[in-house]
Amino acid sequence: MYFDAHATGKRIQKARKAHGLTQEQFAIKLNISDRHLGRIERGECAASIDLLVEVAVSLKTTLDFLICGVTETPRERELSALIEKQHQNIQKFKMTINSLMEELET
Template identity: 35%
Template sequence: MSIDYQVIGGRIRKAREDKGITQELLAESMDVSNAYISKIERGRTSVNLDNLDKICEVLDTSIEFILSGTSTSSDGYLRNEIIEMLQGCSPAKIKLITQIIKSIVEYRG
């Protein structure tokens, strides 16, 4: 499994923008340069775990979300996990899984 630093950087940028925090403020709060934050967000440099932890603390987000795009605390987490599992299944397996899910959803117990 390879790490896509552009995707990770994009998630960091989105989380930062969603919080209304500038690159300058994020860099200042981490005691790093603005250029370093810019490179991380563009996927031009990797980010070590210590700095990733600092970024997530400042942005009030989880490392899990930054790395995978999902969080176990989000509503869509399990849906995304199910979708990923289904991608490798044959049509016959998907049909069986659909029947099982349908019976569980329709169960009134």
């Protein structure tokens, strides 16, 4: 996997807009010029790791998302799988209870 500055820039832009920030407002928050932010968002240049960390913190997201587009961490995927398994167990239990109730009614 290679770093894609264009894709990273688009994710930054999308997250910035989701937070209702203009380029100028966000650039001020990051202490960079809006011109530099625009170049990053267009993928014309790559942000330093320090700046990416600041962007992630400011936009309440993760470096995994900004750099790779990953929306879940391995732990989150593991927990989601466990939740799904528990949900399936609950559904089986409900079916068993319903079946027993029908037997009692007859």
